[in-house]
Amino acid sequence: MNVAVLGAGAMGHGIAHVSALGGHSVIVRDVEQELVENGLEQIEENLEGGVEREKITPAEKDDAIERLTGTVSLETAVEDADLVIEAVPEELEIKRAVFEEAEEFAPSDAIMATNTSSLSVTEIASVFEDPSRCIGLHFFNPAHIMPLVEIVVAEQTSGDTKEFADHYVESIEKTPTTVTDVPGFASSRLGAMFSLEAIRMAQEGVASIEDIDETMRLGYNLPMGPIELVDHTGVDVNVEVMEYLREELGERFKPPQLLKRKLRAGKLGRKTGEGFYVWEDGEIVGVSDTGDVTE
Numbered sequence: 001m002n003v004a005v006l007g008a009g010a011m012g013h014g015i016a017h018v019s020a021l022g023g024h025s026v027i028v029r030d031v032e033q034e035l036v037e038n039g040l041e042q043i044e045e046n047l048e049g050g051v052e053r054e055k056i057t058p059a060e061k062d063d064a065i066e067r068l069t070g071t072v073s074l075e076t077a078v079e080d081a082d083l084v085i086e087a088v089p090e091e092l093e094i095k096r097a098v099f100e101e102a103e104e105f106a107p108s109d110a111i112m113a114t115n116t117s118s119l120s121v122t123e124i125a126s127v128f129e130d131p132s133r134c135i136g137l138h139f140f141n142p143a144h145i146m147p148l149v150e151i152v153v154a155e156q157t158s159g160d161t162k163e164f165a166d167h168y169v170e171s172i173e174k175t176p177t178t179v180t181d182v183p184g185f186a187s188s189r190l191g192a193m194f195s196l197e198a199i200r201m202a203q204e205g206v207a208s209i210e211d212i213d214e215t216m217r218l219g220y221n222l223p224m225g226p227i228e229l230v231d232h233t234g235v236d237v238n239v240e241v242m243e244y245l246r247e248e249l250g251e252r253f254k255p256p257q258l259l260k261r262k263l264r265a266g267k268l269g270r271k272t273g274e275g276f277y278v279w280e281d282g283e284i285v286g287v288s289d290t291g292d293v294t295e
């Protein structure tokens, strides 16, 4: 099938990567040529990494690259698309504007998918004349490695659209789960709850940050603890998600003081070099001095 990926950023290039590897013709669109090129370069680099790790053959890499193109023209990107996947910034207005424009140029039966991690797919879908063709395809970062795609079924999504989404996810060899369009879907809601409670426990002095993370890592066989995960995904992003879930689902999602203090100090985690941990070159080198905080 022809897949148009709108946005060549962190998620867009990963989605384009797996789509091309899955045998689809892929066109990636971003707003500037340089961003398009950066995205395509990143895909090549990651495919090369896949060859080095013997996950794919050199021929599979070459074929995938052959199937990939880039553009800054939205019209060129979507005019022959069977599936349009948007991975533009997480703002309702931007997503709605992008889809409104895409609807003008895309075939009337193209499936329109959003990679939103927290916005209402139902609200995004309402921009379309025919909202039944809209669905959420929630990939995880990095999309070329993480096996899960959460398929988010909006109020208006038709059975045919869902079937198409199932078929696409299968074709790119990812594992789908299906979730109704509720705030936080299944993944962000559960992930936020783990991290919230872990930070509250650190705040109450139940255990150190390191011991809480170690408990979850070794006791539950997780690749990383829930507080380290906050540093990875960004303190700012986590506060935003928690505030949204708090508004939609209740006070149990209230961000703990310790987390808000990190935000106010600009200690956003790995990307700023310090959050709950101290980071160097993407690796933890120590624990941040968090001090005593009680809510």
Ligand SMILES: NC(=O)c1ccc[n+]([C@@H]2O[C@H](COP(=O)([O-])OP(=O)(O)OC[C@H]3O[C@@H](n4cnc5c(N)ncnc54)[C@H](O)[C@@H]3O)[C@@H](O)[C@H]2O)c1
Residues within 6 Å of the ligand: 006, 007, 008, 009, 010, 011, 012, 029, 030, 031, 032, 035, 086, 087, 088, 089, 090, 091, 094, 098, 115, 116, 117, 118, 138, 139, 140, 141
């Ligand atoms: N980063 C993550 O961990 C993650 C995980 C799952 C889902 N998501 C979701 O994926 C989406 C994209 O996130 P990201 O981290 O890739 O962001 P990003 O900032 O890395 O990339 C967004 C890209 O979209 C481009 N863009 C802006 N307006 C555009 C337009 N009109 N047309 C085409 N491109 C446009 C930007 O130039 C940028 O390159 C968001 O909805 C986010 O919530 C992110």
